[in-house]
Amino acid sequence: xxxxxxxxxxxxxxxxxxxxxxxxxxxxxxxxxxxxxxxxxxxxxxxxxxxxxxxxxxxxxxxxxxxxxxxxxxxxxxxxxxxxxxxxxxxxxxxxxxxxxxxxxxxxxxxxxxxxxxxxxxxxxxxxxxxxxxxxxxxxxxxxxxxxxxxxxxxxxxxxxxxxxxxxxxxxxxxxxxxxxxxxxxxxxxxxxxxxxxxxxxxxxxxxxxxxxxxxxxxxxxxxxxxxxxxxxxxxxxxxxxxxxxxxxxxxxxxxxxxxxxxxxxxxxxxxxxxxxxxxxxxxxxxxxxxxxxxxxxxxxxxxxxx
Amino acid sequence: xxxxxxxxxxxxxxxxxxxxxxxxxxxxxxxxxxxxxxxxxxxxxxxxxxxxxxxxxxxxxxxxxxxxxxxxxxxxxxxxxxxxxxxxxxxxxxxxxxxxxxxxxxxxxxxxxxxxxxxxxxxxxxxxxxxxxxxxxxxxxxxxxxxxxxxxxxxxxxxxxxxxxxxxxxxxxxxxxxxxxxxxxxxxxxxxxxxxxxxxxxxxxxxxxxxxxxxxxxxxxxxxxxxxxxxxxxxxxxxxxxxxxxxxxxxxxxxxxxxxxxxxxxxxxxxxxxxxxxxxxxxxxxxxxxxxxxxxxxxxxxxxxxxxxxxxxxxxxxxxxxxxxxxxxxxxxxxxxxxxxxxxxxxxxxxxxxxxxxxxxxxxxxxxxxxxxxxxxxxxxxxxxxxxxxxxxxxxxxxxxxxxxxxxxxxxxxxxxxxxxxxxxxxxxxxxxxxxx
Numbered sequence: 001x002x003x004x005x006x007x008x009x010x011x012x013x014x015x016x017x018x019x020x021x022x023x024x025x026x027x028x029x030x031x032x033x034x035x036x037x038x039x040x041x042x043x044x045x046x047x048x049x050x051x052x053x054x055x056x057x058x059x060x061x062x063x064x065x066x067x068x069x070x071x072x073x074x075x076x077x078x079x080x081x082x083x084x085x086x087x088x089x090x091x092x093x094x095x096x097x098x099x100x101x102x103x104x105x106x107x108x109x110x111x112x113x114x115x116x117x118x119x120x121x122x123x124x125x126x127x128x129x130x131x132x133x134x135x136x137x138x139x140x141x142x143x144x145x146x147x148x149x150x151x152x153x154x155x156x157x158x159x160x161x162x163x164x165x166x167x168x169x170x171x172x173x174x175x176x177x178x179x180x181x182x183x184x185x186x187x188x189x190x191x192x193x194x195x196x197x198x199x200x201x202x203x204x205x206x207x208x209x210x211x212x213x214x215x216x217x218x219x220x221x222x223x224x225x226x227x228x229x230x231x232x233x234x235x236x237x238x239x240x241x242x243x244x245x246x247x248x249x250x251x252x253x254x255x256x257x258x259x260x261x262x263x264x265x266x267x268x269x270x271x272x273x274x275x276x277x278x279x280x281x282x283x284x285x286x287x288x289x290x291x292x293x294x295x296x297x298x299x300x301x302x303x304x305x306x307x
Numbered sequence: 308x309x310x311x312x313x314x315x316x317x318x319x320x321x322x323x324x325x326x327x328x329x330x331x332x333x334x335x336x337x338x339x340x341x342x343x344x345x346x347x348x349x350x351x352x353x354x355x356x357x358x359x360x361x362x363x364x365x366x367x368x369x370x371x372x373x374x375x376x377x378x379x380x381x382x383x384x385x386x387x388x389x390x391x392x393x394x395x396x397x398x399x400x401x402x403x404x405x406x407x408x409x410x411x412x413x414x415x416x417x418x419x420x421x422x423x424x425x426x427x428x429x430x431x432x433x434x435x436x437x438x439x440x441x442x443x444x445x446x447x448x449x450x451x452x453x454x455x456x457x458x459x460x461x462x463x464x465x466x467x468x469x470x471x472x473x474x475x476x477x478x479x480x481x482x483x484x485x486x487x488x489x490x491x492x493x494x495x496x497x498x499x500x501x502x503x504x505x506x507x508x509x510x511x512x513x514x515x516x517x518x519x520x521x522x523x524x525x526x527x528x529x530x531x532x533x534x535x536x537x538x539x540x541x542x543x544x545x546x547x548x549x550x551x552x553x554x555x556x557x558x559x560x561x562x563x564x565x566x567x568x569x570x571x572x573x574x575x576x577x578x579x580x581x582x583x584x585x586x587x588x589x590x591x592x593x594x595x596x597x598x599x600x601x602x603x604x605x606x607x608x609x610x611x612x613x614x615x616x617x618x619x620x621x622x623x624x625x626x627x628x629x630x631x632x633x634x635x636x637x638x639x640x641x642x643x644x645x646x647x648x649x650x651x652x653x654x655x656x657x658x659x660x661x662x663x664x665x666x667x668x669x670x671x672x673x674x675x676x677x678x679x680x681x682x683x684x685x686x687x688x689x690x691x692x693x694x695x696x697x698x699x700x701x702x703x704x705x706x707x708x709x710x711x712x713x714x715x716x717x718x719x720x721x722x723x724x725x726x727x728x729x730x731x732x733x734x735x736x737x738x739x740x741x742x743x744x
Binding site: 035043086087090091105106107108109110111112113115116118119120122123124126127130131134135138139142187188191194195197198199201202203205206209210213242243245246249250252253254255256257258259260261263264265266267268269272273276 | 342350352393394395396400411413414417550551552553554555556557559560563564565567568570571572574575576578579582583586618619621622623625626628629630632633636637640644662665666669670671672673674676677678680681683684685686687689690693694697
């Protein structure tokens with residue numbers, strides 16, 4: 001399978017995935033968790049006998065705490081989401097829930113005011129932009145000696161295209177999962193995106209590095225042995241196939257450990273593991289099938305312009 | 308060659324020692340975050356609008372100290388109280404963050420922190436308890452009604468002759484009168500100064516004081532005097548605070564999360580090593596050993612620093628197990644290529660490590676950049692924990708996947724070049740599932 005020659009197919013696949021993700025976000029929106037929008041979550045368990053959900057709803061209606069969503073968890077617990085509660089309201093609410101029942105326990109209580117939510121929004125966006133920016137600078141620097149036929153700064157730009165691709169796809173997936181499964185976009189999701197960025201660029205760099213090395217070898221051969229240089233698309237194609245097994249195997253080991261985390265790890269990192277799984281799969285795809293072929297496309301554009 | 312084997316032996320012994328330390332040594336236990344251990348995390352916003360900008364830092368500092376004192380009364384082990392400034396939409400928000408490990412009664416914690424501390428003056432009365440054989444004087448204190456609300460200010464001064472720091476108090480008018488009355492009646496007696504019901508100073512009254520000024524001449528060190536003055540000046544919290552976020556994790560939920568994380572880690576490790584051995588054969592086995600060393604070294608570092616482990620941090624660690632072998636995979640794939648080109652085994656190993664180095668360096672640098680930005684921008688302890696674990700992981704993996712696995716690999720390559728070229732040996736050192744055509 002020649003990835004470079006068939007690059008249009010891969011561009012189309014990426015384009016479809018991105019279009020799908022963007023429409024999912026537009027149709028369903030993003031299901032932000034309380035750390036972004038503020039609110040309170042209470043996880044309680046009744047070890048002896050769990051009351052009916054209707055009874056819990058009755059308690060909530062007497063508490064004057066606004067609307068609440070109740071979801072049962074495990075065999076004997078509930079997760080109750082409300083607007084941000086003041087400490088007093090929260091304490092009264094817990095008291096009311098625990099009244100007249102045995103084995104009542106508050107397993108987890110989270111309350112986040114709107115200021116903290118706002119802070120996280122700002123920091124999340126800033127850190128994503130900063131990571132992308134730093135990575136582009138870094139790639140431009142690392143590949144500074146490569147200027148022919150594609151300048152190092154374009155390697156950086158192509159890496160951005162790949163990175164944006166890697167962010168949009170898990171976000172789209174979470175728009176769908178948020179709608180159907182109730183998964184939330186929280187601080188850990190943003191963390192997962194940043195890790196995906198780091199991982200994906202790592203992958204992209206490995207292929208680019210091989211391109212860099214092959215170009216150098218070709219140049220030496222050309223100078224010493226007067227072997228004519230291969231066309232750029234061939235060099236890129238070779239580089240991709242030389243690093244292909246590595247890309248797949250590295251992704252595989254990461255995915256294996258993430259699957260272990262997803263199936264055996266704690267509840268609190270489930271959606272984190274899932275976001276990473278999706279993002280890393282997208283990241284590997286973009287490094288192999290998008291980033292490097294784009295180098296060739298850019299080079300062809302340059303050629304056309306010259307003519 | 309001999310050299311490589313010697314170094315490899317040392318490495319293995321060191322690895323065993325590190326492994327023993329991380330697994331068995333209990334002198335320094337792992338530090339678990341609130342989400343694994345149970346506990347309460349509170350975030351307050353301090354209202355500094357009434358302060359001069361230059362006073363904000365000092366006030367936040369004394370707020371921190373005041374809260375820390377109250378928590379110490381509560382008897383929490385290793386509480387954390389810190390201030391943090393964040394910029395939200397161009398507005399500075401001063402925050403106070405309190406972590407109370409093991410405290411799951413959030414109401415009690417909040418009540419304790421929100422309480423106003425009381426500074427007051429009490430007069431000592433001595434009662435003598437007589438028993439058949441002896442009489443013991445017992446000092447008890449009686450409240451006088453003079454408290455922090457009647458103090459206009461306190462300051463540190465120095466005794467002109469001894470250079471000893473003194474604490475000078477100035478009462479307001481009402482306090483002046485009351486203080487004069489108290490001192491008049493109690494010359495030679497002790498008037499104790501209490502903060503939150505704990506005696507912080509027990510000076511003896513030498514004479515009646517009518518000008519509303521008092522000097523506490525304890526044997527203070529300078530910092531102690533400064534601290535006392537701060538406590539006296541800020542009898543109430545220096546800055547009003549409101550609770551803007553709280554999190555409580557019950558102990559059972561935390562313990563469950565810890566067990567599951569450890570489980571997931573072991574399973575993840577097992578699958579990754581299985582894959583390495585099946586695909587990469589002998590070098591895969593070496594990489595697995597290096598990975599074992601990676602795990603042991605990381606755990607030892609978590610203990611030594613110590614890194615507060617959270618569920619996100621452990622997730623990061625499990626993730627890093629999968630990522631740490633990347634360098635090995637790069638190297639082994641490169642080795643295979645060189646072998647295919649007809650290079651002999653020794654050279655292929657060296658070439659594999661050398662050629663893969665630039666990719667490993669650049670790739671890991673990008674991960675390091677990400678980890679540092681993540682750490683700097685983390686809003687919660689959970690994410691800070693993740694970023695730190697991730698960063699340590701990348702750094703350690705550069706050692707284990709490069710240095711350690713190269714040393715081990717060179718140690719087991721047959722010395723004899725002819726043996727090294729035997730098909731079986733070549734098979735062991737090669738990888739993948741492509742059969743001869």
